[in-house]
Amino acid sequence: MERVGTVVIGAGYAGISLSYELKKRGIEHVVLDKAPKIFDSWRSHRWDSFKLNTNWKFSRLPGQVDDVDDDLMGAPVKEVIAGWEAHVVSHKLPVELNSNITAGTDDASGNLLVKFQRGDTSITYSTRNVVGCCGFLQNPHIPEVLSASFPSSVHQTYAGKYTNPGCLQEGGVLVVGNGSTGVQIAEELIQANKKVYLATSNMASVFRSFRGLDLFETLKRVNMIGQPKEALSHPDTMIYGVKIPFTGADHPITLHSLARQGVELLGTLEGVHDDVIQFKDNLKEHVDFADNAANTFFDTVKSIADTMPEAFEGCPPAEVEPEMQPYEPQSQASITQLKLSDIGNVFWATGFDWNIDWVKVPSVIEAFGKEGKPVSCETPHPGFFWIGNDWMRTRESGNIIGISPDAQFVAEKITQGKHLHLKNFT
Numbered sequence: 001m002e003r004v005g006t007v008v009i010g011a012g013y014a015g016i017s018l019s020y021e022l023k024k025r026g027i028e029h030v031v032l033d034k035a036p037k038i039f040d041s042w043r044s045h046r047w048d049s050f051k052l053n054t055n056w057k058f059s060r061l062p063g064q065v066d067d068v069d070d071d072l073m074g075a076p077v078k079e080v081i082a083g084w085e086a087h088v089v090s091h092k093l094p095v096e097l098n099s100n101i102t103a104g105t106d107d108a109s110g111n112l113l114v115k116f117q118r119g120d121t122s123i124t125y126s127t128r129n130v131v132g133c134c135g136f137l138q139n140p141h142i143p144e145v146l147s148a149s150f151p152s153s154v155h156q157t158y159a160g161k162y163t164n165p166g167c168l169q170e171g172g173v174l175v176v177g178n179g180s181t182g183v184q185i186a187e188e189l190i191q192a193n194k195k196v197y198l199a200t201s202n203m204a205s206v207f208r209s210f211r212g213l214d215l216f217e218t219l220k221r222v223n224m225i226g227q228p229k230e231a232l233s234h235p236d237t238m239i240y241g242v243k244i245p246f247t248g249a250d251h252p253i254t255l256h257s258l259a260r261q262g263v264e265l266l267g268t269l270e271g272v273h274d275d276v277i278q279f280k281d282n283l284k285e286h287v288d289f290a291d292n293a294a295n296t297f298f299d300t301v302k303s304i305a306d307t308m309p310e311a312f313e314g315c316p317p318a319e320v321e322p323e324m325q326p327y328e329p330q331s332q333a334s335i336t337q338l339k340l341s342d343i344g345n346v347f348w349a350t351g352f353d354w355n356i357d358w359v360k361v362p363s364v365i366e367a368f369g370k371e372g373k374p375v376s377c378e379t380p381h382p383g384f385f386w387i388g389n390d391w392m393r394t395r396e397s398g399n400i401i402g403i404s405p406d407a408q409f410v411a412e413k414i415t416q417g418k419h420l421h422l423k424n425f426t
Contacts, residue, residue, distance in 0.1 A: 014388030074250030171344020182349030204293035206245035
């Protein structure tokens with residue numbers, strides 16, 4: 001058994017952010033990841049054309065220095081990863097790859113133990129602190145019953161398997177899910193001259209720019225970034241009572257803009273019956289939900305911005321982006337069935353599931369929320385923390401923008417309690 005001051009699980013953006021903060025404070029630690037490369041989910045769960053939704057200023061790791069323009073939008077993920085890797089190398093952050101965690105537990109004295117497999121070797125670290133930074137993009141969430149209703153002749157794919165339009169077979173493409181992944185894939189495919197159908201749900205839309213500024217720069221100027229979850233009226237949601245909004249990486253994508261480009265919008269997918277794909281007749285509900293959320297958020301931001309003229313000095317007046325303008329031809333509103341023969345591919349943009357079965361500490365498990373996920377950076381077990389998950393401390397905790405402040409918070413907690421957590425740790 002080896003002794004390590006702090007074990008960070010996950011070498012993605014969250015784990016590396018924390019590693020930088022710990023090293024800056026002189027805290028001994030190691031970052032473990034089962035993958036052969038750092039930032040693995042950023043490589044394996046994205047597609048060829050994937051770009052970051054945040055501009056470059058908000059995409060840097062803590063302490064990262066480069067000569068890239070802060071306002072660069074839509075940076076290709078490969079370029080972003082290259083910058084992150086250079087940062088890890090320059091600061092000599094202690095990462096150990098190919099380390100598959102099998103258990104995070106405690107002993108009779110309450111000390112934390114991390115067990116993992118590296119090749120054929122089983123290793124256990126005894127530690128003061130464990131920080132789960134394993135993220136939520138681990139296993140694709142594909143509704144089993146719906147997926148099984150499609151015959152084997154239909155090619156089914158998802159983010160992490162799909163690379164570009166060329167990897168699809170002939171025939172139309174049914175994209176299921178209209179979060180950011182779904183709308184970005186739908187737009188890519190329609191622009192590649194594919195016949196695209198989008199099965200929708202209640203997902204919020206959001207503007208991409210405001211008074212000439214990027215969405216995230218706008219939120220920073222109106223002090224809507226970093227708000228503690230306790231201060232918000234809807235702690236289960238991302239933005240004022242709506243689900244995490246969908247958008248494009250460097251331009252708005254809305255249900256209206258997709259329909260305008262030729263994407264056939266549909267209601268909720270119900271399954272395949274007798275060679276017919278069935279959908280609920282609830283498209284209008286979904287469009288109204290997205291529009292109402294976008295309008296409410298726009299009006300909220302504008303009302304705050306109007307009280308802060310100095311923050312927007314020299315910026316043009318606020319205008320609604322063209323992509324937000326309604327486009328609702330009658331042919332879009334009544335489709336509840338498609339011929340199975342019209343579809344050659346299904347893209348599941350239905351999110352990802354967690355895999356934190358390695359957690360074996362009872363008090364940590366008992367503190368999970370109703371969805372079986374952590375709800376705070378801190379846990380009832382001294383020295384056990386989480387970073388990089390939705391609503392840890394702020395509305396942005398599950399996003400790049402919020403991870404850095406959370407990493408600083410946890411690093412400070414570890415620094416303050418570094419002599420208190422592990423009994424008989426010598």
